[in-house]
Amino acid sequence: MRYSKLFIPTMREIPSGINAISHILMLKAGYVRQLAAGLFIFLPLGWRVLNKINTILKEEMEKIGAQEISMPILHPAEIWQQTGRWYSIKEEMFRLKDRTGRDMCLGMTHEEIMAWIASKEIKSYRQLPQIWYQIQTKLRDEARPRGGVLRTREFIMKDSYSFDIDWEGLDRNYKLHAEAYHRIFTRCGLKYFQVESDPGIMGDMESHEFMAPTPAGEDDIVLCDHCGYAANIEIAKSQLSTLSHLNMEYKEVHTPQKKSVKEVAEFLGLDERYFIKTLLVISEKNEPVIVMLRGDQELNEKKLSRIIGEFSFATPEQALEILGVEPGFIGPTGHKIKKIADISIQKGLAYVSGANKKDYHLQGIVPGEHFDAQWMDIRKVKDKDNCPKCGSSLRIEKAIEVGNIFKLGTKYSEPLNAYFLDKDGKEKPIIMGSYGIGPARVAAAAIEQNHDADGIIWPKSIAPFDIEIIPLNMNSGTIQIAEELYEKITEIYNSFADRHMEVLIDDRDERPGVKFKDADLIGIPIQVIVGEKGLKENKIEIKKRRTKETKKVPVNKAVVEIV
Numbered sequence: 001m002r003y004s005k006l007f008i009p010t011m012r013e014i015p016s017g018i019n020a021i022s023h024i025l026m027l028k029a030g031y032v033r034q035l036a037a038g039l040f041i042f043l044p045l046g047w048r049v050l051n052k053i054n055t056i057l058k059e060e061m062e063k064i065g066a067q068e069i070s071m072p073i074l075h076p077a078e079i080w081q082q083t084g085r086w087y088s089i090k091e092e093m094f095r096l097k098d099r100t101g102r103d104m105c106l107g108m109t110h111e112e113i114m115a116w117i118a119s120k121e122i123k124s125y126r127q128l129p130q131i132w133y134q135i136q137t138k139l140r141d142e143a144r145p146r147g148g149v150l151r152t153r154e155f156i157m158k159d160s161y162s163f164d165i166d167w168e169g170l171d172r173n174y175k176l177h178a179e180a181y182h183r184i185f186t187r188c189g190l191k192y193f194q195v196e197s198d199p200g201i202m203g204d205m206e207s208h209e210f211m212a213p214t215p216a217g218e219d220d221i222v223l224c225d226h227c228g229y230a231a232n233i234e235i236a237k238s239q240l241s242t243l244s245h246l247n248m249e250y251k252e253v254h255t256p257q258k259k260s261v262k263e264v265a266e267f268l269g270l271d272e273r274y275f276i277k278t279l280l281v282i283s284e285k286n287e288p289v290i291v292m293l294r295g296d297q298e299l300n301e302k303k304l305s306r307i308i309g310e311f312s313f314a315t316p317e318q319a320l321e322i323l324g325v326e327p328g329f330i331g332p333t334g335h336k337i338k339k340i341a342d343i344s345i346q347k348g349l350a351y352v353s354g355a356n357k358k359d360y361h362l363q364g365i366v367p368g369e370h371f372d373a374q375w376m377d378i379r380k381v382k383d384k385d386n387c388p389k390c391g392s393s394l395r396i397e398k399a400i401e402v403g404n405i406f407k408l409g410t411k412y413s414e415p416l417n418a419y420f421l422d423k424d425g426k427e428k429p430i431i432m433g434s435y436g437i438g439p440a441r442v443a444a445a446a447i448e449q450n451h452d453a454d455g456i457i458w459p460k461s462i463a464p465f466d467i468e469i470i471p472l473n474m475n476s477g478t479i480q481i482a483e484e485l486y487e488k489i490t491e492i493y494n495s496f497a498d499r500h501m502e503v504l505i506d507d508r509d510e511r512p513g514v515k516f517k518d519a520d521l522i523g524i525p526i527q528v529i530v531g532e533k534g535l536k537e538n539k540i541e542i543k544k545r546r547t548k549e550t551k552k553v554p555v556n557k558a559v560v561e562i563v
């Protein structure tokens, strides 16, 4: 590719208020331009990088047997209503109506649509397992789009979904994805950690985030250099608070005012039918206890509105199914609920109430009818800053979430009726998982981790080009050698599929200083400098962008020396 024909609008002055290094460098080096808040245009260099990442994603997905498909971005509301996410997701979802007045939304993710197609097409265990994926646009009305392409309102995601007959199958596909994600981020040249992530309401199911450490990150990860423990901060806090459970102090606060659920639902803008609350309480024995509340119970509006963001289930039926409890259930709980409880305590979302039967009931509760317990607050649990695994001291680093994998179980297959007939003729829900990576975030994280004062230093695998040839002057001798090298490298390396090289030649009539500056800014890993002075000794220079090391090599050895 010829620089003179390539559209690379470099930029000197960056508008104020732009802080992330990746954002600054992508603008400066002409990779992207901003259309509006959270909306970006990828220019030729930027798009080449994204395509490099997408190719790696496709290769690694194919390796684990994933099949590429493509799903619409425009979705009918009904499917999202069936899982309840139409109601539980708030402003982040773009909603619209079609010409007939039918409610529609723009896809933030595709669990619903994937479960829908599975419900239509998968009938028998013989058709399972499956992994389907797409590299597709997602739309999310992010509260704070920031950092250039790190958090945009429209972005591309590689999202894959696994479908299995049982939990063992899900474990296998989850592991295959985790391994593929390791290969992907390693190939993309990222430094990253896999951390256990906040399971939120799906407390018993595993999820992991892939975090690229950089000061530009919005997330905190907790690391132990001694034993390799790595966790998302919420998880780490819950594990730390578990250790200090017995030091909790209680304080009585107030008795809730009674409010009808209808009023509360209205206040919160929720559909009453899907209204259920899960309250975490701590029993006298310091056991976390969970309380399920249905739409016919009376609640404390203020507490409820604080909790609802964290613990809103899609539908009452689903919630009960997931937790394996009856409506109005109150009691000491097992591991999965304890995990939710730990997190909620840490977030200040768990409350204590007296029990009228030791470790069992809460005061004033008639299951399924009224809720009138004495609320008490737990004072903030003191964190221990030691590793929950080995006791060594921990450190916290900022990181960018570049990928996330989830075990979904039957969360989507049940409400969308994705059932199959098992070997024994029994109807069973498909067990699902979902797995996402944002390629633009990968690109931006790579820049955050690989740059210097002069510009971007691309990892070779995702650079827009592998080599940039820089003729320093436009006299015929220099140009001729540079052009010959360009032809040769392209031809020779492209004849070996595994050593494919993409070459850029800076054929502009510009001063050497300008070419060097632009080359360092756009960050192609290898520069091949062809100058009059060197050619007198029949030599050219090969310069590594990262180390700025140069080596002179004879013109006739250039092609083999370059790689």
Ligand code: ATP
Residues within 6 Å of the ligand: 109, 140, 142, 149, 150, 151, 152, 153, 154, 155, 157, 401, 402, 403, 404, 436, 437, 438, 439, 440, 441
């Ligand atoms: P965050 O916590 O940063 O908002 P998320 O947890 O909402 O991200 P997921 O729903 O897990 O994101 O999506 C999977 C992947 O898609 C993320 O790990 C990230 O790489 C990418 N991604 C998510 N939101 C955005 C966005 N607004 N812009 C660019 N990439 C995104």
Ligand code: MG
Residues within 6 Å of the ligand: none
């Ligand atoms: Mg998000």
Ligand code: MG
Residues within 6 Å of the ligand: 401
């Ligand atoms: Mg996240």
Ligand code: MG
Residues within 6 Å of the ligand: 401, 403, 404
């Ligand atoms: Mg995530």
